[in-house]
Amino acid sequence: MKKEHYGTVIIGAGQAGLSVAYFLKKIDQDFILLDEGSQVGDSWLRRRDSLKLFTGAQHGSLPGFSIPAKRGSRPTKEDMADYLSNYASKYSMPVQLDTKVLELNKSSDKYEIVTSKGKLNADRVIVATGTNQIAYTPAFDTLEVEAPLTSVSVDNLKEASIVWTTGFRPDFSWIKIDIVGQNGWPQTHRGISDKFKGLYFVGMLFQYALTSGLSGGSSRDAAFVVNHIKMEKAK
């Protein structure tokens, strides 16, 4: 670790974390982004090979620097990963890679972040770790079916093994603070915790609106969260 204490630690350097960093840079330079990936954009590179964004290029851009692609075109996962990596370079974002956050704790006046590279403290923490860490698989893990598969009934369960993944779930088990509610999501107002001063989330599903889990929406939510930090600092 370069330092043991930061004003703000952003956990996750995907599109949500980078959007927060963009706005935070304008009001405070004392922050770091931590990411377990070995390069910015890793979360996209880990997805299936044929993936193209379902949203047009004009909807995927982060603040300040647009995706260099035609309006209406659909970037590939590699395009998106390159774009995020170039974004981080363009704004000289202080990203520390290969650093997995293992635990987030709170003491009376600061947050303690335990990572694979050691511990650090912060006045505030912004969690931007995404919502897709765990692939959700129903209770059965393989079924035998006849291909091509158009529907499944007990009658056509014969050959070809398939694994069913029906979506993803977030993993907040490393957050050792009582912030995750019965519904499995952090309890915040638009990403701002009322209960724990200085604890924020960006990129959560429906954090504010339907688009909160998408690039355009998480940038809007990042601006809102950083504006709150700005007002708190001015008090």
Ligand SMILES: Cc1cc2nc3c(=O)[nH]c(=O)nc-3n(C[C@H](O)[C@H](O)[C@H](O)COP(=O)(O)OP(=O)(O)OC[C@H]3O[C@@H](n4cnc5c(N)ncnc54)[C@H](O)[C@@H]3O)c2cc1C
């Ligand atoms: C298959 C798929 C397709 C999608 N297609 C689109 C699309 O076309 N258009 C669109 O707008 N949205 C799309 N989305 C939704 C959303 O835009 C993406 O999920 C996007 O990657 C979310 O960005 P994020 O920054 O919130 O999270 P992520 O991209 O997941 O970034 C989170 C970062 O946090 C890091 N991290 C996680 N846990 C830790 C930890 N404990 N310690 C340190 N680092 C950690 C990860 O390494 C990662 O870099 C898609 C999602 C999926 C799953």
